[in-house]
Amino acid sequence: MGRTPCCDSKGIKKGPWAPEEDKLLVDYVQANGPGNWRMLPKLAGLNRCGKSCRLRWTNYLRPDIKRGPFTPEEHNSILHLHAIVGNKWSMIAAQLPGRTDNEIKNYWNTHMKKQLRQDALAVAVAGEGAAAAQLARAATASSCPAARHMAQWETARLEAEARLSLFSSSATTVTSATASSSSSTEHAAPDIFLRLWNSEVGDSFRGAAVQQQGHGGPEACAAAAGVPAQQALPAELGGDDYSAASTYGTEAAADDDYQAFLDLAMEEFALLQGRLGAFSVFPQADVFADAPCSLFAPFE
DNA sequence: AATCGTTTCAACCGCGTTGGA
DNA sequence: ATCCAACGCGGTTGAAACGAT
Known part of the structure; x- marks a missing residue:
């Protein structure tokens, strides 16, 4: 059984996130909470696939993330x-x-x-x-x-x-x-x-x-x-x-x-x-x- | 200042797992 | 029992930053 790509539709943006995109994502998650990543881009007004949004949130935008060098x-x-x-x-x-x-x-x-x-x-x-x-x-x-x-x-x-x-x-x-x-x-x-x-x-x-x-x-x-x-x-x-x-x-x-x-x-x-x-x-x-x-x- | 090689890390990709229909 | 969408994870990639020459 094959697997369809998570976001094979054309026009979906890839690569580094722009500050405006970050803001859209943060605003949406703070208002609605994380989850339903598949639908999130549409609801948040982002031209990204849900997977990309989840990754951006969990690895970079989450408020509890500790930045800086490892102790x-x-x-x-x-x-x-x-x-x-x-x-x-x-x-x-x-x-x-x-x-x-x-x-x-x-x-x-x-x-x-x-x-x-x-x-x-x-x-x-x-x-x-x-x-x-x-x-x-x-x-x-x-x-x-x-x-x-x-x-x-x-x-x-x-x-x-x-x-x-x-x-x-x-x-x-x-x-x-x-x-x-x-x-x-x-x-x-x-x-x-x-x-x-x-x-x-x-x-x-x-x-x-x-x-x-x-x-x-x-x-x-x-x-x-x-x-x-x-x-x-x-x-x-x-x-x-x-x-x-x-x-x-x-x-x-x-x-x-x-x-x-x-x-x-x-x-x-x-x-x-x-x-x-x-x-x-x-x-x-x-x-x-x-x-x-x-x-x-x-x-x- | 320019070029080249190396390092770093954000982001992507593909696969496995899970849970609902 | 089966299918499949959604999610999570680990491996890999590639662009930017950095350092050496």
């Missing part, structure tokens, strides 16, 4: 939240009053990503061998949180790429009878696992699982995701070979562990949300006081 607290919050939820800009924006998802996304892509890369590079140049191995080592060993963070994401990405190539090359050898019903969900599981396992959430899980039930740790999580334990950090990234990846999805009995792991991740995020809401919007600055990375000292 160190906001910076650190973005860093932490991104480590947990990834590129869920709207979720991150929800924790930063007055900031839009678009603004945070732009800030991440232009400022933070660059710094993270530089920090990761600084770690990588210290060693030898494949860059991936260094990233993996950095992910677990670096004393620099920012470099660790970058390395974690990069490691997960490299692993996902490796698996993708494996899956595509071995797809013809998998019989439809065994693979068809569950393959998609079970292939997705390791990526979720890896992302979480390589994050601070994973750290929490490792600690909590060992303490509480004795069935946690890499083995349980790896089994839960249907991955041999060593592949939590695979060999060329510091562990085993990828040939064993064909065993993904064979450990159905570990669903409970996997779910528990995901639940823990959500609890972590909920906890963070609670902390932000109940006590402080931002993590304490002194948490990062001993971080040697430029990322934590971006503001002179």
Whole structure:
């Protein structure tokens, strides 16, 4: 089923908004409230599509929008939240009053990503061998949180790429009878696992699982995701070979562990949300006081 | 002063989700 | 159950601003 363009009619204006257009939009929304964006342009006397109006309002004209540079607290919050939820800009924006998802996304892509890369590079140049191995080592060993963070994401990405190539090359050898019903969900599981396992959430899980039930740790999580334990950090990234990846999805009995792991991740995020809401919007600055990375000292 | 390369960010695009008919 | 309009989101684009030569 195809989708019709939101505004394919000719004569609809695009591009930067003029002050008069802004005024029309603001006046209308203040009088009638946001909503029904499809009809809004006509009712407000604007020669724009509704989508454009909504975007202009939510990203620029809304009265509660906070302009100006990001504070160190906001910076650190973005860093932490991104480590947990990834590129869920709207979720991150929800924790930063007055900031839009678009603004945070732009800030991440232009400022933070660059710094993270530089920090990761600084770690990588210290060693030898494949860059991936260094990233993996950095992910677990670096004393620099920012470099660790970058390395974690990069490691997960490299692993996902490796698996993708494996899956595509071995797809013809998998019989439809065994693979068809569950393959998609079970292939997705390791990526979720890896992302979480390589994050601070994973750290929490490792600690909590060992303490509480004795069935946690890499083995349980790896089994839960249907991955041999060593592949939590695979060999060329510091562990085993990828040939064993064909065993993904064979450990159905570990669903409970996997779910528990995901639940823990959500609890972590909920906890963070609670902390932000109940006590402080931002993590304490002194948490990062001993971080040697430029990322934590971006503001002179 | 002119040119070129880089950075920034507002705006657009396309896809997924949702809810009502 | 199905269709589809409306909405929201994340990725991408492109023009303006800025800096270097």
